[in-house]
Amino acid sequence: MRQPPGFESPDTQLVCKLNKSLYGLKQSPRAWFDKFSKVVKMLGYRQGQADHTLFVKHSNHGHITILIVYVDDIIVTGDDSHEMTNIKLMLAKEFEVKDLGPLRYFLGMEIARNRKGISVSQRKYTLDLLAETGMLGCKPSRTPLELGNKQALLEGKPVDVGSYQRLVGKLIYLSHTRPDIAFAVSLVSQYMHSPCQGHLDAVYRILRYLKLTPGRGLFFAKTDDRSVSAFTDADWAGSISDRRSTSGYCTMVWGNLVTWRSKKQSVVARSSAEAEYRAMAHGLCELIWIRRVLQELKMDVPHPMQLFCDNKSTISIAHNPVHHDRTKHVEVDRHFIKEKLDAGLIIIHYIPTSNQLADILTKGLPEPSHEVLVGKLGLINIYDPA
Known part of the structure; x- marks a missing residue:
């Protein structure tokens, strides 16, 4: 045990005692969620069995309020404005919470609304990743994977495992709103423990593709x-x-x-x-x-x-x-x-295979086919000029 930075005391034997911790301990998230779920259930919410982080409350007038939690980040939505205000007040009494207003940014995801629907993208996350890897000025690629050269993946000298794993891990998180890179990310993540130069080249190919479309994301249309x-x-x-x-x-x-x-x-x-x-x-x-x-x-x-x-x-x-x-x-x-x-x-x-949307999730495709399926999956870039 050592004294933490910033703690000054003439007695070098003194250390700080940790009373509560949410991060770093295996049991802390479970204890927190157990406490949180008990409080929410007392307020009349029912925990989902298909998704345990989902809490739902139906009112007598046919309205619904939905609460979704990820560790200590909470989203409240629904069509019952009175209940949504009430749940915020009740949670503020039990926990230290901060109301950030309408949902615009959540865990690296940017949410935008208009009359036609809701857009979810990770533009800032993508640009930060490109800046971190020095790829902001790179030549963009039209597809996330090179076609017809699978053998190149297995060629080259070994590369640093730690940096490779960190980079691929960030791409995995980015694929939560980017199904167009899902197959390419799945391919490079299969070699986490022994990557070579060919695998790293494939990762940089994905980054070059992201340089072309940093603002692309899912669009949920009203229908x-x-x-x-x-x-x-x-x-x-x-x-x-x-x-x-x-x-x-x-x-x-x-x-x-x-x-x-x-x-x-x-x-x-x-x-x-x-x-x-x-x-x-x-x-x-x-x-x-x-x-x-x-x-x-x-x-x-x-x-x-x-x-x-x-x-x-x-x-x-x-x-x-x-x-x-x-x-x-x-x-x-x-x-x-x-x-x-x-x-x-x-x-x-x-x-027919030409209309098979899942084709983009199983293999690398040429640019025309890739772009057609991207459009059919509902991926758009709201930052493109009109």
């Missing part, structure tokens, strides 16, 4: 569409190091992109249909989770939900249980998807 759908895709044996496939899915709620994922599969798929089937199972799980969240918010859930896939063999296997010998290796996923189909929870549609 009368109340459908819930998912797009699933897989790149069969896309990894040249272990020949594992990459799964990708994205889900749309009321016509807007809400969740997406790009992840290498845990086992080697022996066929493209198997790889697609595993991706379909992941997308179905996400749809079920979204359905639970909407039900807890007492929102209308369309029945059935739609799942889009661009592989006809996979769709055929999902509907036809006769292919037993050919589907032993995906038996669990097959029964899972067939059960949800029979229950009428989902309906599976074939979609």
Whole structure:
């Protein structure tokens, strides 16, 4: 134990005793959240089971108030202005809170509103990252990944592991509002423990792409569409190091992109249909989770939900249980998807590859295809001149 900087005392044996800490201790966030949830529940809020950081309160007049917490950052929203004012006052009595007004900036995310909808971007975070890495003056790239040169990823001398991990970690956080870089970030994050120069070059390629579009972000448009759908895709044996496939899915709620994922599969798929089937199972799980969240918010859930896939063999296997010998290796996923189909929870549609939104989450694409899918996913740059 040592005296902290700024503490001056002639007795060098004195140290400071820490009474409370929210950061740095493993048990402190859990203790804080336990205290916070008890207070909120006493005020009539119900904790979500699909998302434990979500608290909901329905009034007798059909209004709703939603409270979302991330450690010690809280968002309050809803259509009951009286209850929103009341919850702020009650929280101020129990905790030291500060009302920052309408939501404009939250955990590095910038929120803007207009009559057409809400935009969420990380422009300042992106520019700070480019300045930190010295890439503000670099030549921009049109795509986040170089095409047709996968072998270059594995070439070159080893680089500093610590700086590589910090840089990729910041890109992972940036991908929370940038699905257009999700696959590229997923690819470079697979080599966190032993990166080489090829991996670092791929990271700088992503930064050059961000230089071109620093203000791009998600746009949630006002719409009368109340459908819930998912797009699933897989790149069969896309990894040249272990020949594992990459799964990708994205889900749309009321016509807007809400969740997406790009992840290498845990086992080697022996066929493209198997790889697609595993991706379909992941997308179905996400749809079920979204359905639970909407039900807890007492929102209308369309029945059935739609799942889009661009592989006809996979769709055929999902509907036809006769292919037993050919589907032993995906038996669990097959029964899972067939059960949800029979229950009428989902309906599976074939979609051409050119319209497959999840294609951007499984492989690098040429610039024209990349930009088309970026537009279809609802990514816009509100800072572009009109």
